[in-house]
Amino acid sequence: MNVPDDLLYTESHEWIKREGENIRVGITDHAQSELTDVVYVELPKMDRQANAKEAIAVVESVKAASDIYAPVKGTVMEVNKALEADPGLINREPYGQGWIFVLKIDNADDLKQWKDAEAYRKQIG
Amino acid sequence: MNAPTFPLLLDRGEDEREESKLEAASDYVAFLRNICLSLVSLVNEAAPKQTPLYDEHVRLDAKMVPFAGWLMPVQYTSIVQEHQAVRNTVGIFDISHMGQLIVEGAGTREWLNAMLTNNIDKLDVGMGQYTFLLNERGGIIDDLIVYRIGDQKFLLVVNAARTEDDFAWLQKYLCAPIQIENRSANFGGVAIQxxxxxxxxxxxxxxxxxxxxxxxxxxxxFDGTKVSVARTGYTGEDGIEVFFRANDAVKLWNAALEKGKPFGIKPCGLGARDTLRLEMCYPLNGSDLSPERNPIGAGLGFFIDVTKPNFIGRDALLKTKEIGPREKLVPFRMKNKGPPPRPHYAVFHNGERIGEVTSGTLSPSLNWGVGMAYVLAAHAKIGAEIAIEIRGQKFPATIEKKPLYKKSAS
Structure with a gap:
C-alpha cells in the first residue's frame, strides 16, 4: 500500500499535505482500497469554517457512505470540483488528482498530533 | 488472570476440613459456570461461522465481513467489476451460508402446502418454486425456494439469518410421520451466474x-462425487445454484474458477450479489421483507395462492387484499446524478413524508442511483415523483416499473 513519506496522516485515513498556511487533504491509498469504487463525493462548502475532526465531506462507495473529517481547525479555501464528474479519481490517484479540499489552518501546531508515514504504516499493519 | 484449576476445586477431601472453604468453592464453581455460559454466548455472538470455502476466500484476498452469523466475502477486487462479470460473462458466489432444510414423510406435500404460500401441487418432482413462510398475521418469516426432490420429500433453501427460526417454526407445527431435518451444516453451495x-x-x-x-x-x-444443480439464482442472469456436501466445496469451487477462466469468471462477493438483485427488484429479507411486512405490500402476491383452502397467514392476506395494504414496496430511480440512496432514508412527496427506503445503491449497470422504498399506497404509482432525503437535502426521484435494469436485446 502506498504511504508517501512527505505527508501526515489521521487515524481516520485522511492524508495531509502542508502547503504554507494551507493543508491539502484527501484519503489514503489504503482507505480508497477498502472503500473501492467511489461513486459520489459530497464536497464541503467554500469558505466554511471547520473544527478539528468535524465531518465536512462524504465519500460514497457502492456499499456505504463515509464521512471525511477536517484534520484541524480552519477554513475551506478550495474544493476539488473534478470529483463531481469523476469520483473515481479518488481510487486512481488518491494522493494526486483525487485530493478533496484545501484548508487554511488556524494554528500550525494543531498538526503536531497527526502521524507521520511510519506511524500510519503501523496503524494499517 | 490466574484462576485456580478445576482439580483443586474438586478435591473435596481437603475442603471438608473447613465448611466455609467448601461453600466458597461451590460458589466459585457457580461463578465459573456463569463465566463459561457468558463466554459461550459471547463466542456465539462474536465469532461468526466459517463456510467450507473460507480458506479459499482468504487465499483470494477477499474482504471478509460478518453477515447473518457467517464470515462472508463482501468483495474480492471491486463490487462494480464483480457485478459486471455476472452481467457480461460469469461469476461465482459462495452461498454456503444459506440454510437447507429437508422435509419428508407421508403427508409432507399437504402439510407444506399449509405452511407455505405458493402451491406445492404445481411442482413435479425435480422442480422448485419461490414461496413464503408467514406468521398468523401474514408477516414474512422468510422467503425461500422449495424444491420437490421426491414424491413426499422437499428441500427448502432458506435465508442464512432465518434458518434457525424457520426450523423452529416448522417444528412447532410438525405432525408425525413428517420429519424435518436441518442439514445446513452438512451442505455447501455456490451460485454460478x-x-x-x-x-x-x-x-x-x-x-x-x-x-x-x-x-x-x-x-x-461431479469428479467422483454427486452434486445437486438447480437452474435458479438471485441475479437476473441465467445461472445455476449448486449444492453439495461440505467436503466437496473446495473441489467444486476451484474447478469452476479454473474451467471458467476462458469465459472470464470472477469470484463475486455479497456486495455484487446485493447490487445485482436490487437492479432486478428481488427483495432482500431483513431489508425489504420482515415479519411486519406481508407479501401483498411487498408486491409479491404472485407467489401466494389464496385458492388453497388453508395456509398460515391466509386470513390476514385476504384481509389485506380486501382493504389494500397501507404501504407498498416500490422501485425508484433518482432523477439526477448525485448521492446514491441508502436504506432508512426518508421518502417525501410535496413536503409530506410518505415512506422509507429499504434498499438503495448506485446501480453498476446503469451507473445511477436506484432503490426500493415502502411508500403510502396512495403514492405508489409508476411514474410518480418523489424525493429522497439525503443528509438533510431532498433529491428528486421517480417511481419505476420492475425491474430497474433490463438487458438490452442484443
Whole structure:
C-alpha cells in the first residue's frame, strides 16, 4: 500500500499535505482500497469554517457512505470540483488528482498530533 | 488472570476440613459456570461461522465481513467489476451460508402446502418454486425456494439469518410421520451466474449433459462425487445454484474458477450479489421483507395462492387484499446524478413524508442511483415523483416499473 513519506496522516485515513498556511487533504491509498469504487463525493462548502475532526465531506462507495473529517481547525479555501464528474479519481490517484479540499489552518501546531508515514504504516499493519 | 484449576476445586477431601472453604468453592464453581455460559454466548455472538470455502476466500484476498452469523466475502477486487462479470460473462458466489432444510414423510406435500404460500401441487418432482413462510398475521418469516426432490420429500433453501427460526417454526407445527431435518451444516453451495453459464456448465459437467430447465433441480455426477444443480439464482442472469456436501466445496469451487477462466469468471462477493438483485427488484429479507411486512405490500402476491383452502397467514392476506395494504414496496430511480440512496432514508412527496427506503445503491449497470422504498399506497404509482432525503437535502426521484435494469436485446 502506498504511504508517501512527505505527508501526515489521521487515524481516520485522511492524508495531509502542508502547503504554507494551507493543508491539502484527501484519503489514503489504503482507505480508497477498502472503500473501492467511489461513486459520489459530497464536497464541503467554500469558505466554511471547520473544527478539528468535524465531518465536512462524504465519500460514497457502492456499499456505504463515509464521512471525511477536517484534520484541524480552519477554513475551506478550495474544493476539488473534478470529483463531481469523476469520483473515481479518488481510487486512481488518491494522493494526486483525487485530493478533496484545501484548508487554511488556524494554528500550525494543531498538526503536531497527526502521524507521520511510519506511524500510519503501523496503524494499517 | 490466574484462576485456580478445576482439580483443586474438586478435591473435596481437603475442603471438608473447613465448611466455609467448601461453600466458597461451590460458589466459585457457580461463578465459573456463569463465566463459561457468558463466554459461550459471547463466542456465539462474536465469532461468526466459517463456510467450507473460507480458506479459499482468504487465499483470494477477499474482504471478509460478518453477515447473518457467517464470515462472508463482501468483495474480492471491486463490487462494480464483480457485478459486471455476472452481467457480461460469469461469476461465482459462495452461498454456503444459506440454510437447507429437508422435509419428508407421508403427508409432507399437504402439510407444506399449509405452511407455505405458493402451491406445492404445481411442482413435479425435480422442480422448485419461490414461496413464503408467514406468521398468523401474514408477516414474512422468510422467503425461500422449495424444491420437490421426491414424491413426499422437499428441500427448502432458506435465508442464512432465518434458518434457525424457520426450523423452529416448522417444528412447532410438525405432525408425525413428517420429519424435518436441518442439514445446513452438512451442505455447501455456490451460485454460478452469468450469460456464459452454458459453456461453463458443459466444461464442468460434461458435453453431453444438459442444463436443467428453469427452476428444475437435478443430481449430477461431479469428479467422483454427486452434486445437486438447480437452474435458479438471485441475479437476473441465467445461472445455476449448486449444492453439495461440505467436503466437496473446495473441489467444486476451484474447478469452476479454473474451467471458467476462458469465459472470464470472477469470484463475486455479497456486495455484487446485493447490487445485482436490487437492479432486478428481488427483495432482500431483513431489508425489504420482515415479519411486519406481508407479501401483498411487498408486491409479491404472485407467489401466494389464496385458492388453497388453508395456509398460515391466509386470513390476514385476504384481509389485506380486501382493504389494500397501507404501504407498498416500490422501485425508484433518482432523477439526477448525485448521492446514491441508502436504506432508512426518508421518502417525501410535496413536503409530506410518505415512506422509507429499504434498499438503495448506485446501480453498476446503469451507473445511477436506484432503490426500493415502502411508500403510502396512495403514492405508489409508476411514474410518480418523489424525493429522497439525503443528509438533510431532498433529491428528486421517480417511481419505476420492475425491474430497474433490463438487458438490452442484443
Amino acid at each position: 452469468g450469460p456464459r453459464i452454458g459453456e461453463l456448465f458443459h466444461a464442468l459437467f460434461g458435453k453431453g449433459i444438459e442444463l436443467p430447465p428453469r427452476n428444475a433441480i437435478v443430481d449430477l455426477p
